[in-house]
Amino acid sequence: MDYDLRFRSRFFGQLMLIPLYSWIFIFRPYQHHEYVWLIIGLIFTPIVLSSFRPIRLIKLIFYKKPVLTVNQSYIFDHFQNIQYYWDDIEEAVQTDNTLYINLYDPIKYLNKIKNPINRFIMRIRFEYFKKKPFYRIDLSLVRSDIIKLLETLNNYSVKAEEKS
Numbered sequence: 001m002d003y004d005l006r007f008r009s010r011f012f013g014q015l016m017l018i019p020l021y022s023w024i025f026i027f028r029p030y031q032h033h034e035y036v037w038l039i040i041g042l043i044f045t046p047i048v049l050s051s052f053r054p055i056r057l058i059k060l061i062f063y064k065k066p067v068l069t070v071n072q073s074y075i076f077d078h079f080q081n082i083q084y085y086w087d088d089i090e091e092a093v094q095t096d097n098t099l100y101i102n103l104y105d106p107i108k109y110l111n112k113i114k115n116p117i118n119r120f121i122m123r124i125r126f127e128y129f130k131k132k133p134f135y136r137i138d139l140s141l142v143r144s145d146i147i148k149l150l151e152t153l154n155n156y157s158v159k160a161e162e163k164s
Contacts, residue, residue: 002066006143067141077137082112097140106133
């Protein structure tokens with residue numbers, strides 16, 4: 001089953017930050033130490049844009065992709081571009097508008113995280129603090145009744161358990 005994107009007012013508010021970031025990078029309101037601003041812009045602009053939520057949402061809209069796909073084999077979060085196989089999922093827990101996915105072997109999913117900042121933070125949490133990486137899906141982006149979505153997830157998880 002494919003679930004489409006749900007638009008919220010928060011999305012449009014974040015979308016309005018794109019012109020602000022562009023203005024700061026292009027016009028640099030502070031003309032002093034121009035080379036410093038150029039270096040800051042060259043370093044932080046790709047990081048901000050790669051992790052900037054509205055840009056990833058615009059990609060989903062432009063390519064007309066669903067935000068979430070659930071079937072008998074996997075859960076595919078198109079927003080984060082991570083595919084969680086049912087065989088790897090230990091438990092999926094919903095709190096408020098977030099679905100937390102606990103995996104048997106969460107380490108093998110670390111390299112699937114596209115955002116370099118999030119991947120770095122998760123790796124540091126695991127390697128230095130010995131905390132198990134966590135994965136989550138933002139259900140506020142999914143256009144569906146949450147109860148029906150959770151029933152669908154439960155049905156597919158039960159089918160996957162019966163297979164193994």
